[in-house]
Amino acid sequence: MWIYEKKLQYPVRVSKCDPRVARYLVEQYGGADGELSAALRYLNQRYSIPNKVIGLLTDIGTEEFAHLEMIATMIYKLTKDATPQQMEEAGLGPNYVIHDNGLFYNNSSGVPWTAAYIQAKGDPLADLYEDIAAEEKARATYQWIIDMTDDVDLQDGLKFLREREIVHAMRFKEAVEIIKADQGTRKIF
Amino acid sequence: MNATKPTRDWYPFVGPFDPCPPKYVKSYYVPPNELIPYQPMNLPQFSLPEALRLGTLWPALYGPYEARSSMRGQQSDE
Amino acid sequence: MNKQLDENYYHKLLELQQLDFALIELTLYLDTHPNDLQALQQFNQLAQQRQQCAMQFEMQYGPLMQFGHSYSKYPWQWIECPWPWQV
Numbered sequence: 137m138w139i140y141e142k143k144l145q146y147p148v149r150v151s152k153c154d155p156r157v158a159r160y161l162v163e164q165y166g167g168a169d170g171e172l173s174a175a176l177r178y179l180n181q182r183y184s185i186p187n188k189v190i191g192l193l194t195d196i197g198t199e200e201f202a203h204l205e206m207i208a209t210m211i212y213k214l215t216k217d218a219t220p221q222q223m224e225e226a227g228l229g230p231n232y233v234i235h236d237n238g239l240f241y242n243n244s245s246g247v248p249w250t251a252a253y254i255q256a257k258g259d260p261l262a263d264l265y266e267d268i269a270a271e272e273k274a275r276a277t278y279q280w281i282i283d284m285t286d287d288v289d290l291q292d293g294l295k296f297l298r299e300r301e302i303v304h305a306m307r308f309k310e311a312v313e314i315i316k317a318d319q320g321t322r323k324i325f
Numbered sequence: 326m327n328a329t330k331p332t333r334d335w336y337p338f339v340g341p342f343d344p345c346p347p348k349y350v351k352s353y354y355v356p357p358n359e360l361i362p363y364q365p366m367n368l369p370q371f372s373l374p375e376a377l378r379l380g381t382l383w384p385a386l387y388g389p390y391e392a393r394s395s396m397r398g399q400q401s402d403e
Numbered sequence: 404m405n406k407q408l409d410e411n412y413y414h415k416l417l418e419l420q421q422l423d424f425a426l427i428e429l430t431l432y433l434d435t436h437p438n439d440l441q442a443l444q445q446f447n448q449l450a451q452q453r454q455q456c457a458m459q460f461e462m463q464y465g466p467l468m469q470f471g472h473s474y475s476k477y478p479w480q481w482i483e484c485p486w487p488w489q490v
Contacts, residue, residue: 139468139469139470139472140468140469141467141468142465142466142467142468142481142486142487143416143419143420143467143487144420144487144488145420145423145424145427146377146420146424147413147416147417147420148488189434191434192431192434192435195427195430195431195434196431199427199431205487205488208488209487209488212488213488272356275356278390279354279390282390282392283392283393285392286392291392295380295389295390296377296378296379296380297380298380298390299379299380299381299386299387299388299389300380300381302356302357302358302380302381302386302388303358303380303381303386303428303431304431305356305358306357306358306361306364306386307431307432307434307435309358309362309363310363310364310435310436311435313362313363314435363435364432364435364436366436366439366441366442367439367441373421373422373424373425374417374421376421376424376425376428377417377420377421377424377425381428382424382425382428382429382432383428
């Protein structure tokens with residue numbers, strides 16, 4: 137089971153009301169390579185992966201939910217009390233009509249999240265390589281979002297999330313090595 | 326951290342009929358996880374406050390990124 | 404009712420976030436390095452520190468977890484603001 141903890145993984149700050157950037161950030165909320173996709177992908181793959189890496193998928197999947205909450209926090213702060221006009225100017229007019237200033241799992245173009253974004257092949261290497269690719273894609277997306285804002289406080293949180301993608305990719309690569317190694321011999325370098 | 330710089334350059338073909346002002350050099354980022362096959366034990370660590378601020382406990386895994394100028398308009402592709 | 408958050412709240416929260424972050428990093432690391440005794444010892448030591456830190460935080464600012472993993476004063480504190488995205 138999961139237990140919620142009433143705190144963020146990282147102290148999220150944004151320095152101004154900015155629905156424009158919020159719109160881009162939604163990509164990491166309900167987009168293909170976003171945090172929701174990541175969490176659901178890893179936690180779902182656990183059931184068909186060899187025992188040795190179930191723990192890793194569980195823990196990274198769980199951390200992704202903490203990242204999802206950080207992204208939600210950024211969007212919440214960037215759009216809190218924004219007027220309908222401000223929302224519209226940021227391209228969030230349709231979002232406002234459907235959700236007011238509420239969040240929804242769609243990408244930055246408004247396409248709703250779909251399970252087609254994630255895979256489970258039942259083949260450990262196929263799944264782990266998908267996970268590594270997902271981390272690299274999320275890292276790249278964070279880079280491009282960082283390019284799109286000059287809000288230093290927001291960049292700070294985004295840089296943290298980007299660095300986590302690097303660490304996760306490292307661990308998934310190690311998981312590949314564990315899977316490749318003989319069952320009997322556990323190689324630690 | 327890496328001895329080499331974290332970006333690699335490449336030189337796109339510039340056609341005579343490309344309307345946007347050409348960029349002669351493009352670069353992409355190679356994160357530290359691509360350069361470490363399996364994390365060795367007992368690597369040096371950041372202090373706990375540093376670790377949270379930077380997003381990793383290990384300097385070897387730290388691969389910082391800075392925005393390419395403000396907004397991608399006057400992008401300086403290194 | 405809005406609780407006023409003082410400097411100390413953010414300070415204590417940050418301290419806890421720092422400890423918890425190191426624990427997350429060590430958790431993922433140990434998932435792929437289960438035989439690293441030194442990392443394991445560091446993990447257990449930080450886990451103990453974390454418990455202390457979280458307990459102090461909860462005494463002052465209310466429960467961090469529900470379903471019986473934290474205690475509550477009267478009246479039931481879990482539902483009180485602020486929630487993480489509000490601070």
